[in-house]
Each structure stands twice: as C-alpha cells, then as structure tokens.
Amino acid sequence: MDTIALPKPDFGRDMTVQSALEKRKTVREISEKKLSTQALSNLLWSARGVNRKKGPFGVPGITAGSASNAQEIDLYVALEAGVYLYDPAHHLLALVAVGDFRVFALGEAQGKTGAKAPVRLIYVVDVDKFSKAGFQEPGLNTPETQKAYYYIDTGLIAGNVYLFAASQELAAWFHNCNKAELSKILKLRNDQHVLFGQTVGYPEKK
Numbered sequence: 500m501d502t503i504a505l506p507k508p509d510f511g512r513d514m515t516v517q518s519a520l521e522k523r524k525t526v527r528e529i530s531e532k533k534l535s536t537q538a539l540s541n542l543l544w545s546a547r548g549v550n551r552k553k554g555p556f557g558v559p560g561i562t563a564g565s566a567s568n569a570q571e572i573d574l575y576v577a578l579e580a581g582v583y584l585y586d587p588a589h590h591l592l593a594l595v596a597v598g599d600f601r602v603f604a605l606g607e608a609q610g611k612t613g614a615k616a617p618v619r620l621i622y623v624v625d626v627d628k629f630s631k632a633g634f635q636e637p638g639l640n641t642p643e644t645q646k647a648y649y650y651i652d653t654g655l656i657a658g659n660v661y662l663f664a665a666s667q668e669l670a671a672w673f674h675n676c677n678k679a680e681l682s683k684i685l686k687l688r689n690d691q692h693v694l695f696g697q698t699v700g701y702p703e704k705k
C-alpha cells in the first residue's frame with residue numbers, strides 16, 4: 500500500500516491532562532498486538548498533527564511547537580509492512596520503504612525487549628526547513644542553535660506521544676536507534692538526520 504489514509508482523529512476517550520501526567524512513564528515490555536488504524540490516527544495527530552488551519556508565520560499550527568513554527572521534525576513510522584512518512588497536512592502515511600525495519604528503529608543496543616512492538620516512530624530533522632520558516636530569526640541559520648532547536652522540538656513531540664499513550668493505556672518508550680542504517684533505508688539527504696526512536700503499542704500482560 501503506497502499510502503495509508505488515516506481516519507479523522509477521534510477524541511472519544513476522556514482523561515484529564517493531569518490524570519495522564521499521573522500515569523505517564525516509559526514502558527518497555529510491549530506486546531505484538533497491532534494498533535487499529537484509528538488508534539494510529541489518534542497517535543499521529545496527537546504527536547504532531549494539524550490543530551489550527553492558521554498557525555504562526557503563514558502555515559497551519561500543529562500540536563507541538565517548533566522554532567519559528569519551522570516544523571522541521573518529520574515523523575517516520577516503522578510498521579511491520581514498511582516505513583511510512585506521516586503527512587500531517589493530509590493526515591496520511593506515505594510509503595517510504597517496503598519491509599520490516601522496526602529492528603533498526605529500536606537499535607541493537609536496546610536488547611530484545613519490545614522488539615515486536617507494532618509501531619516505532621522515527622524522529623528525523625529536515626534542517627532545510629529552517630531556511631523556509633516564515634520568520635527568519637538569526638539563530639535559524641546557526642548550526643549550534645539549529646541543533647538546540649531541533650532537539651527541543653523533538654522533545655515536545657515525544658512528550659505529546661507519552662501523554663497520549665498514558666491517556667489511552669498504551670505503552671510508550673523513547674529511545675536511541677540505529678541512525679546509520681535508518682539513514683540508508685529512508686534515503687535521507689545530507690541535511691536530514693535521524694535523531695531518536697519512540698515505540699508505541701499495548702503493554703505486555705504479565
């Protein structure tokens with residue numbers, strides 16, 4: 500499947516932000532059970548979906564802030580069938596690589612825990628997007644400041660994912676990954692860098 504159309508996010512399940520904060524934690528023991536397309540839709544929208552048609556500096560707003568609203572962090576999604584790029588404007592997943600590459604999005608250093616988890620997010624910065632931001636403040640062109648910005652912007656998305664997972668009784672785990680292999684698999688340009696992975700699924704029942 501070249502694209503996976505995602506249903507509209509469903510806000511059906513109520514939990515206060517404070518209750519989700521009370522439950523937020525890293526869960527590494529994750530079962531193989533797949534997420535429904537609806538759950539995937541809800542997850543990705545919560546992570547960095549469009550929540551305002553008119554956001555700052557001439558582009559739509561998303562659920563995670565970014566420096567000058569550059570939205571330079573792309574979310575790739577490793578599923579059993581392949582790796583997809585989340586397109587927030589159209590709320591769909593576009594196929595990037597066919598095959599099960601979830602192991603690389605976890606990285607060998609993490610051991611086998613949660614290796615078969617259904618969804619593994621891959622955080623990739625597209626540095627070129629800083630030059631296209633609607634507000635060109637000087638730091639956007641300085642490598643050191645760019646780095647600070649893109650790691651902070653990653654953390655804001657990852658925090659959304661942790662809170663979403665807590666609110667849905669899903670497991671979430673932020674972690675390192677095999678950057679070199681993923682760069683090849685995703686055919687990234689020189690100004691795109693793999694930063695981190697985050698695994699999501701159902702907690703393993705003990």
Ligand SMILES: Cc1cc2nc3c(=O)[nH]c(=O)nc-3n(C[C@H](O)[C@H](O)[C@H](O)COP(=O)(O)O)c2cc1C
Nearest residue numbers: 523524525526527608609654672673674675676695
């Ligand atoms: C920048 C960063 C890198 C992390 N890298 C890893 C990792 O490579 N492997 C891992 O198992 N956990 C990793 N974690 C998860 C932390 O170990 C975890 O968040 C921390 O122990 C606190 O636990 P908690 O999330 O349950 O509060 C990382 C977390 C952050 C913020």
